Amino acid sequence: MSGELLNNLGERLLPAPRNGGFRLDDYWVWCGSAVQGEDGRFHLFASRWPKWLPMHPGWLTSSEIVRASADRPEGPYVLEEVVLKPRGAEYWDGRSTHNPHIVKHGDIYILYYMGSTHPLPEPVPGEVLDLEDPRVIVARANKRVGIAVSTSVFGPWERMDAPILPTRPRRFDSFLTSNPAPCVRGDGSALLIYKARRYEGQVHGKMTIGVASAEHYPGPYRVLSEEPVFPPEFHIEDPFIRHTGHGYELIAKDMEGNLCGEKHGGIHAVSPDGLHWRLSDSPKSYSRTIRWDDGTVQTMGNLERPFILFQNGKPTHLFAAVANGPGGFRHATHTWNQVIPIAEE
Numbered sequence: 119m120s121g122e123l124l125n126n127l128g129e130r131l132l133p134a135p136r137n138g139g140f141r142l143d144d145y146w147v148w149c150g151s152a153v154q155g156e157d158g159r160f161h162l163f164a165s166r167w168p169k170w171l172p173m174h175p176g177w178l179t180s181s182e183i184v185r186a187s188a189d190r191p192e193g194p195y196v197l198e199e200v201v202l203k204p205r206g207a208e209y210w211d212g213r214s215t216h217n218p219h220i221v222k223h224g225d226i227y228i229l230y231y232m233g234s235t236h237p238l239p240e241p242v243p244g245e246v247l248d249l250e251d252p253r254v255i256v257a258r259a260n261k262r263v264g265i266a267v268s269t270s271v272f273g274p275w276e277r278m279d280a281p282i283l284p285t286r287p288r289r290f291d292s293f294l295t296s297n298p299a300p301c302v303r304g305d306g307s308a309l310l311i312y313k314a315r316r317y318e319g320q321v322h323g324k325m326t327i328g329v330a331s332a333e334h335y336p337g338p339y340r341v342l343s344e345e346p347v348f349p350p351e352f353h354i355e356d357p358f359i360r361h362t363g364h365g366y367e368l369i370a371k372d373m374e375g376n377l378c379g380e381k382h383g384g385i386h387a388v389s390p391d392g393l394h395w396r397l398s399d400s401p402k403s404y405s406r407t408i409r410w411d412d413g414t415v416q417t418m419g420n421l422e423r424p425f426i427l428f429q430n431g432k433p434t435h436l437f438a439a440v441a442n443g444p445g446g447f448r449h450a451t452h453t454w455n456q457v458i459p460i461a462e463e
């Protein structure tokens with residue numbers, strides 16, 4: 119499929135600057151999506167939550183989306199503001215905002231994200247918060263995809279009173295919608311890939327991927343398939359998609375490693391219409407192993423939530439949420455957003 123620019127991405131990744139990206143000493147930092155603002159500088163939208171909470175599942179109850187800025191795409195990024203603050207349990211996104219993905223369409227900035235809420239007391243330092251906590255259980259069930267819009271990267275941001283992707287009874291997305299991966303086309307229409315789970319009695323089902331579209335990015339969005347887009351063995355998360363001119367391509371996290379040969383490495387897939395996807399002939403897109411600019415090589419505990427910055431129509435930087443440790447959220451002691459330059463083809 120002509121126009122593909124993200125296949126074999128790992129072969130074009132340059133050494134990553136150790137002092138680049140975005141870090142906060144007292145917060146877990148995750149996700150990460152960047153845009154060049156009207157001021158000519160680069161603005162990174164990321165998630166954070168305090169380190170006195172566990173990395174997982176603290177994000178479910180207490181994540182907020184922040185903006186940081188830098189003179190160069192690779193950073194280092196400096197915190198500027200909280201973009202989406204907690205706004206009350208009565209709102210669908212009132213307690214947690216996560217998974218930011220920033221898009222600029224014309225003069226409008228569109229911030230796709232996951233929001234959640236729960237009606238219970240907020241966690242406080244010293245409390246134990248785990249997956250069995252009622253706040254976590256309710257917050258997970260209330261995960262939904264929404265958008266906020268602004269005419270400036272500095273805000274103010276208009277938040278919607280309802281998500282753009284509510285759950286649908288008896289469907290594969292009856293329990294939650296999350297992890298938005300949008301592609302807003304030149305005419306303002308949008309294709310949106312998202313993560314979903316089915317409600318199965320007292321528990322939720324396995325992670326699946328859905329596709330929705332809208333004639334204009336604010337919505338309404340219509341889910342294009344009655345079943346998940348990918349078969350169960352196509353176990354992926356955190357897709358990033360783009361229009362190639364003749365179809366679509368994506369990179370995504372390989373949850374098991376049976377698609378690209380590396381657990382939590384990146385896969386590459388293509389589609390003529392955004393609905394029917396196939397793995398590329400060379401399915402591996404990138405690895406969790408980073409080459410640093412000091413000459414060392416490191417396999418990260420986590421490297422996910424990929425986002426590609428395009429400049430003048432070319433991919434120039436890979437942004438990824440990374441964690442130290444041997445792997446898995448519970449083993450991390452520090453997380454940040456890392457930026458890796460991409461060489462020109």
